[in-house]
Amino acid sequence: MKKSLSLLLGASLLFIMTGCDKKEETQESKMTYKLSTAEVYEQMCAKCHGKNAEGNTEKKGPALNDQTIQELRLGITDIKMGGSGGHSSGTEHEVMEHNMKKIIEKGMDYDTDAMAQYIHDNFNKK
Ligand code: HEC
Structure with missing residues (x-):
């Protein structure tokens, strides 16, 4: 139970982090005028x-x-x-x-x- 919870936590953390990365990418491409x-x-x-x-x-x-x-x-x-x-x-x-x-x-x-x-x-x- 504990293990799966931390796995879930880790997975969602990864998700959040990759989500952030993507956001930064689009923001950067927006910066070229x-x-x-x-x-x-x-x-x-x-x-x-x-x-x-x-x-x-x-x-x-x-x-x-x-x-x-x-x-x-x-x-x-x-x-x-x-x-x-x-x-x-x-x-x-x-x-x-x-x-x-x-x-x-x-x-x-x-x-x-x-x-x-x-x-x-x-x-x-x-
Ligand atoms: C179609 C006419 C028009 C164009 C094109 C235009 N403006 Fe304006 N601008 C206005 C009017 C009218 C106001 C005052 C009313 C308002 O705030 O909407 C204003 C207000 C402003 C203000 C706020 C001034 C204050 O005293 O608060 C700024 C800053 C500004 N414009 C910058 C720009 C920039 C930068 C551009 C070009 C990317 C631009 N404007 C293009 C008509 C225009």
Whole structure:
């Protein structure tokens, strides 16, 4: 009885471990993006947020060149994860959420941290 229990435990442990391995693999393959962050920004974000992240009133895209790296990171992660997650912008986020889906569909996925860094390093005016 004891033996079979530890066997079962061992087996499920192995299962959990291999399960983890698989997850890591898919996450890694997800990390290879077709386009560079700069290309994605130019092609996907600039039309609403401006070529230099100065914002575009016509498209209602807010300026991103006055945000800190933390704000950008939070905003971008939030958008990418598709959750308004109790953030103040509430329903407005749907614009970006919807767009994010399109972005991913088009194979224009990007790394959120890299995007925040890119916008901050290139466009921040402070
Ligand atoms: C179709 C127009 C459009 C496109 C394309 C677009 N955005 Fe936005 N974005 C908006 C609008 C409108 C808002 C404000 C409302 C909202 O949060 O949904 C916003 C909000 C944001 C915010 C939060 C700003 C804040 O002050 O909280 C970030 C960060 C952001 N966008 C980054 C990006 C990035 C990065 C891309 C490209 C991958 C992108 N956006 C593409 C329209 C767009």
